[in-house]
Amino acid sequence: MTDTTISHLDALEAESIHIMREVAAEFERPVLLFSGGKDSALMLKLAEKAFWPGRLPFPLMHVDTGHNFDEVLEFRDSRAAELGVPLVIASVQKSIDEGRVHEETGPKASRNRLQSVTLLDAITEHGFDAVFGGGRRDEDKARAKERVFSFRDDFGQWDPKNQRPELWNLYNARIRKGEQIRVFPISNWTEMDVWQYIERENIELPSIYFAHKRQVFRRDGMLLALTRHVSLLPGEELEETTVRFRTVGDATLTGAVESTAATAEAIIVEVAASRITERGATRGDDKFNEAAMEDRKKEGYF
Amino acid sequence: MEMLRFATAGSVDDGKSTLIGRLLLDSKQIFEDQLESVERTSREKGFDYTNLALLTDGLRAEREQGITIDVAYRYFATPSRKFIIADTPGHVQYTRNMVTGASTADLALILVDARHGVVEQSRRHSVIASLLSVRHLVLCVNKMDLVDYDQLVFDRISEDFREWAGKLDITDLTFIPVSALHGDNITSHSPNMPWYDGPTLLHHLEHLYIGSDRNLIDSRFPVQYVIRPMSDKFHDYRGYAGQVAGGTFRPGDEVLVLPSGLTTTIEGIDLYGESIDAAIPPMSVTLRLADNIDISRGDMICRPNNAPETTQEVDAMICWFSERPLQVGGKYAIKHTTKSARALVRDLHYRMDVNTLSRDETSGTLAMNDMGRVSLRVTAPLFVDEYRRNRTTGSFILIDEGTNETVGAGMIIDA
Numbered sequence: 001m002t003d004t005t006i007s008h009l010d011a012l013e014a015e016s017i018h019i020m021r022e023v024a025a026e027f028e029r030p031v032l033l034f035s036g037g038k039d040s041a042l043m044l045k046l047a048e049k050a051f052w053p054g055r056l057p058f059p060l061m062h063v064d065t066g067h068n069f070d071e072v073l074e075f076r077d078s079r080a081a082e083l084g085v086p087l088v089i090a091s092v093q094k095s096i097d098e099g100r101v102h103e104e105t106g107p108k109a110s111r112n113r114l115q116s117v118t119l120l121d122a123i124t125e126h127g128f129d130a131v132f133g134g135g136r137r138d139e140d141k142a143r144a145k146e147r148v149f150s151f152r153d154d155f156g157q158w159d160p161k162n163q164r165p166e167l168w169n170l171y172n173a174r175i176r177k178g179e180q181i182r183v184f185p186i187s188n189w190t191e192m193d194v195w196q197y198i199e200r201e202n203i204e205l206p207s208i209y210f211a212h213k214r215q216v217f218r219r220d221g222m223l224l225a226l227t228r229h230v231s232l233l234p235g236e237e238l239e240e241t242t243v244r245f246r247t248v249g250d251a252t253l254t255g256a257v258e259s260t261a262a263t264a265e266a267i268i269v270e271v272a273a274s275r276i277t278e279r280g281a282t283r284g285d286d287k288f289n290e291a292a293m294e295d296r297k298k299e300g301y302f
Numbered sequence: 303m304e305m306l307r308f309a310t311a312g313s314v315d316d317g318k319s320t321l322i323g324r325l326l327l328d329s330k331q332i333f334e335d336q337l338e339s340v341e342r343t344s345r346e347k348g349f350d351y352t353n354l355a356l357l358t359d360g361l362r363a364e365r366e367q368g369i370t371i372d373v374a375y376r377y378f379a380t381p382s383r384k385f386i387i388a389d390t391p392g393h394v395q396y397t398r399n400m401v402t403g404a405s406t407a408d409l410a411l412i413l414v415d416a417r418h419g420v421v422e423q424s425r426r427h428s429v430i431a432s433l434l435s436v437r438h439l440v441l442c443v444n445k446m447d448l449v450d451y452d453q454l455v456f457d458r459i460s461e462d463f464r465e466w467a468g469k470l471d472i473t474d475l476t477f478i479p480v481s482a483l484h485g486d487n488i489t490s491h492s493p494n495m496p497w498y499d500g501p502t503l504l505h506h507l508e509h510l511y512i513g514s515d516r517n518l519i520d521s522r523f524p525v526q527y528v529i530r531p532m533s534d535k536f537h538d539y540r541g542y543a544g545q546v547a548g549g550t551f552r553p554g555d556e557v558l559v560l561p562s563g564l565t566t567t568i569e570g571i572d573l574y575g576e577s578i579d580a581a582i583p584p585m586s587v588t589l590r591l592a593d594n595i596d597i598s599r600g601d602m603i604c605r606p607n608n609a610p611e612t613t614q615e616v617d618a619m620i621c622w623f624s625e626r627p628l629q630v631g632g633k634y635a636i637k638h639t640t641k642s643a644r645a646l647v648r649d650l651h652y653r654m655d656v657n658t659l660s661r662d663e664t665s666g667t668l669a670m671n672d673m674g675r676v677s678l679r680v681t682a683p684l685f686v687d688e689y690r691r692n693r694t695t696g697s698f699i700l701i702d703e704g705t706n707e708t709v710g711a712g713m714i715i716d717a
Contacts, residue, residue: 006511006550006585008305008384017586018545021527025599025640049574054531055538071320081643144374163372164708165398165623167405170637170699174706188386190377 017050018169019148023130023183024050024057026173030130031088031123034060036068036076038205042186042194044079045203047132055203059086061131063119065111066093067229068249075206076117090122091280112250116300120156123180123222130173130181133302138190142294148187154178156300182302183203191246192271199264209264211244222255255259303379306512309388309403309436311396311427312413317444318384320353321413321482322376322389325504328489329378351483361489364700382508397656397668397671400427401621401711403436405697408512411440411503417556419459423658425466429656432470433619433673433713435690437515437606439467440476440502447481451494469659471690472508478503517692521549521557522610523683524639524695529588541572541588542597545554547694548687549605551581551589558609559595559600560685566593583694600641602685602695610685610695616645616678617716618689619654620668622711624702628676634709636680638698643682647702651675675715689713 006014023030032047034040047056060080064073080087093102093110100121123131135170137144146219147163147172164172175181186194198205215226217236223231226238229251243256244267261267312318327337337352343660369621376387388403390396404410408430414424424441431439441463449455460477467475478487479498486492489504526544551557555568571578572588581587587605597603604610622628628647636645651673653665668674689696700710 004516004518004582005304008303011584014545014584014586018526020586021543021586022640025527029344036416050543051527051529052588053533053536054529144373144376160372165402165699166708167402167699167711168693168697169406170697171639172699172701172706172708174635174701176706188375188377190379190384192379193384231624232341254323277619298312 009200012186012189012193013049013197015047015188016046019171019185019240020047020050020132022171023118023132023138023181026131026166026171027181029126029128029212030058030132031061031126031128031284033055033062033134034076034080034087034250035062036072036079036206037134038194038198038209039136039186040129041075041079041203041205042189042197043132043134044083045201046185051155056083056085056223058132059088061088061090061122061126061128063090063122064092065250066091067111067252068209069206069208069225069227069245069248069251072206072248075204079204088122088126090118092118094118095121103236110250112252112253113296113299116156116296119302120300127177128154128180130183132183132185134186134190135184135302136189136194137184137187140293142297143187146184146187146297148184149173150184151175152180152182156172156180158182158297158300160294160298192268195264195268195271199268205264206248208248211242211260211268211274213240214243214256215240216243216256224254225251225256227251274288303383303385304380304512305385305386306409306507306510307388308409308410308411308507309390309407309431310413311390311400311403311430312423314373316413316415317482318389318413321442321444321480321488322387324482324485324488326376328485329380329504355388355461357694364399368407369486373403380504380508385507385592396423396426397430397621397673398623400430401434404431404436405693406713407431407434407436407531408515409438409440409507409510410436413442413444414459414463416443416445416459416503420466422464424463425658426473426656428463428467428470435471435693435713437472438474438476438510438512439472440478440503440506442482443477444482446479446486446492446495447484451479451486451492453495453497476506478506488685515520517548519549519583519619520608520610520692521551521555521605522547522685522687522692522695523589524641525597525599525601525603526640528597529600532649539590540594541590542603543586543588544640545586546581546583547570548583548692549608551580551587551603553577556606557591557603558562558606558610559597560604560609561683562597562601564593564595566591566595568592590635595651597633600639605683608693610687612683612685614679614680615682616684616712616714617675617697618678618685618698618712618714619624619673619675619702620710620712621673622668622670622710624707625670626702626709627670628674628710629673633703635701635703636678636684636698637701638684638686639695641682641684643680644703645678645680647676648679650678651677676712678712684716 306694456479515614523717527602569590652661698715
């Protein structure tokens, strides 16, 4: 830091912390979505910083598809325990068992789309009025247009044509009962910023983000890991290779990339050289059509 | 690495999306899967070239109608800077979007078509940039390829614009002749315009000095959140969290707290367990004070010999966003820094025509996308500076108390 300027990471950090404090000050029952992924690990770190030496003034929540990587769930539980923050687990399996949603069938069935119902049910059940998410605007065309404070009506829907203007660092937190605001404190971070910050701050992540040997197979141009949630289709063959994950969503949809990067520093070098977007490389859920994210957001998804 | 935020403005036709697509592509921010998708769509739509404008298309409705409906934020970085672009559409709800994009911008990039020169819209965009105190303005004269890269065309447009901009409050004005479609003078010097010896657009964005744009003189710290852990380890800890809005704060500084008027000194400045020796804008920190005085959210910490004005009467230029017009005599919720109150619109002095800068004093109201000067009376004292001097303590938003929509944005004039 020189006398008059601060680095891009410091500026991004300051903006995110400001947003988190605004939410804590202006809402009755905020909650922070925490999946154990790298963006949510970053969010948790920023929240710790925002309220230090106090505790987080809100609980954590995970929408668990039941198809997660074990390493990520372990990480999720240990981080929550370490901070002594309550963790609400909203279970997609429970929504299925209760008949709230119907599970897709077939070998490529996914629970991704079902998450929105589980999320909205949990928001209603707990009376959350602000929900922090780790969405970034560089991830997707629809996200690029979404506000930091994203207003959702009482159906949880996003209306892209009717967003509140957002100026300076003044956020409009006013809602009626039943409505909510989805808050995206790391809107302005890119994948590169996230990794640079993870390295600088030495933020702990689930092991699967770093290169490791794993049984994988190819499907739809992606490298999927063999887990208890996925079975091989005829013609698919297992191979053992050294991979890491760039995102850690649903294990049935999240592809690995071949990589030998075993540290945050090595990953930064790879991210800089990468020619494929994070979601394009590794997320089956966004591949279904050009407007997949936009459609899911209108249904109440993050 | 420093961060630069800039807003772009222009309509579909003057090549703004192509320019942004070009910046992203030439700075290697476009990934293969994105480019493939754009190449595929270009073929499907019958273009005989890769239409870079498609890179910045967003929502389905926009693709279907071939328009842009909202501010989109885009990101790229070079080895020297990280850039955030607020990409604002030129036509639908233009003022609202441009004002939003400009509110956080260090620089405004305005495009004109070399064949048409400075048009009404270019003037409107520069007025908005000036009103929002965007210090640096770049006028890109685009489509130089369509005027045979003629220096005279560029010189005439630049002169024309410079003359107009004399009326505005813009400190730094730069003109660059470009062709976004062919990449001339975007990231490398164009062999087609040997007569141009200024910087390329990217070079200018990378090297522009912005260090002096923030107010480092008037110390302002709006209290955002009070941290009182009351834990065993931090039993007596009491910290005032917020984002520095001006000046420099150091441990040992004597400070004045508003509205109480009490003074004390800064005992320490905390950032996650780390004590720091100076806090400047826009850092988010926590101040610890030597004396135990009653301070809550919405209060202002400043210096005894340099305080903002404490007032319930505010004069401001406002931009109106709502389909329901501004009502003189109307009451709205107001949010200024971390303070919320209610405001009564006492008077509308004039509506300003952002194309001509002329004032209409007979207008009794402001419709959507109008700008005008108003006087407000606020239910609680605000701690304000003139917007030109401080964008944080000089700005506010108005909210409709019935619909909860953000209906207006204000820049304080008469502090």
